[in-house]
Amino acid sequence: MSRFWSPIVQTLTPYVPGEQPKIANLIKLNTNENPYGPSPRVLEAIAAESSDALRLYPDPNSDRLKQTIAHYHGIEPNEIFVGNGSDEVLAHTFMALLKHDKPLLHPDISYSFYPVYCGLYGVENKLVPLDSAMRINPADYNQDCGAIIIANPNAPTGIALTAAEVETLVQAHPDKVVVIDEAYIDFGGETVIPLIKRYPNLLVIQTLSKSRSLAGLRIGFAAGHPDLIEGLERVKNSFNSYPLDRIAIAAGVAAYEDETYFQRTVQAVIDTRTNLVAGLTLLGFEVLPSATNFVFARHPRHDAAKLATDLRAKAILVRHFKQARIDQYLRISIGTDEQCEALVNALQALIAA
Numbered sequence: 001m002s003r004f005w006s007p008i009v010q011t012l013t014p015y016v017p018g019e020q021p022k023i024a025n026l027i028k029l030n031t032n033e034n035p036y037g038p039s040p041r042v043l044e045a046i047a048a049e050s051s052d053a054l055r056l057y058p059d060p061n062s063d064r065l066k067q068t069i070a071h072y073h074g075i076e077p078n079e080i081f082v083g084n085g086s087d088e089v090l091a092h093t094f095m096a097l098l099k100h101d102k103p104l105l106h107p108d109i110s111y112s113f114y115p116v117y118c119g120l121y122g123v124e125n126k127l128v129p130l131d132s133a134m135r136i137n138p139a140d141y142n143q144d145c146g147a148i149i150i151a152n153p154n155a156p157t158g159i160a161l162t163a164a165e166v167e168t169l170v171q172a173h174p175d176k177v178v179v180i181d182e183a184y185i186d187f188g189g190e191t192v193i194p195l196i197k198r199y200p201n202l203l204v205i206q207t208l209s210k211s212r213s214l215a216g217l218r219i220g221f222a223a224g225h226p227d228l229i230e231g232l233e234r235v236k237n238s239f240n241s242y243p244l245d246r247i248a249i250a251a252g253v254a255a256y257e258d259e260t261y262f263q264r265t266v267q268a269v270i271d272t273r274t275n276l277v278a279g280l281t282l283l284g285f286e287v288l289p290s291a292t293n294f295v296f297a298r299h300p301r302h303d304a305a306k307l308a309t310d311l312r313a314k315a316i317l318v319r320h321f322k323q324a325r326i327d328q329y330l331r332i333s334i335g336t337d338e339q340c341e342a343l344v345n346a347l348q349a350l351i352a353a
């Protein structure tokens, strides 16, 4: 606390990201980064952009990137908004579209940045509990509200709704904005981006951090009706004219131009996930069905916080949340086959001990 802070700052509870420690030979399975690097085409584009041109400001509208993403998804550039990571896109969404007289609904267990943005922007929120199977039930959202946001697949559970289930939710609230955060959609979910043509209240947010291996570059986007996009542009242009730098724009475009690399690395993550789930299940873990690049698992006889601490002592990082309902779970990002094998071996030793 400082007497120099604006009053709102005294009230904030900031988001705490997974740690990025500087430990040698660390097996880092705690922040859902992709174990494979970005496409070589992306690295070439970054090298080409690293030139004298950096003295110039980037395109404030990131038009090339919007055109590329719009073309990839079969929609129009004016249906795309881009930002410095989907976290920034989410932040602008909370300010531009989710602050109303009635509360914003979101799951009780979900991306923990949502309540943080509510605090920052003064958005009243109401938590909707996941059901006993840790699933989002769209019918539970049939209540008076100002807007709705869910992650699909949800985090940190990893469980996905079908596109038809998401459509039911969007249909049931024609006069409210429904935001679907699809950060993990490429690892096993069905995107609802095509539905934006039919539902002017639907905003879909994606990131290049996970399935396109660009967490270090910070690129995210939203897809929706041009009126929703214009609301986001108004906030963005009142905040930062140039959220994406020249290198990010060039790299983002290149990431969509290498579909083969994208498909191959996403499939490798999915295959490793299948093996990891089998390995954890053999050790007695209960693993929720994952459509993401992480699994959420608990062991009926071993405390999750202790397992996380003991793994850390073996230079393996996983994520543990000290939160009601999920404090007996570990969230484990899918690494390479070798990393996941090392994790299973380490857990086997801990459980046997």
Ligand SMILES: *Cc1c(COP(=O)(O)O)cnc(C)c1O
Pocket: 084, 085, 086, 087, 088, 111, 151, 155, 181, 183, 206, 207, 208, 209, 215, 218, 219, 220
């Ligand atoms: C990782 C993640 C994001 C943020 O991604 P960035 O684009 O890296 O900011 C947003 N939503 C969910 C659910 C995530 O897990």
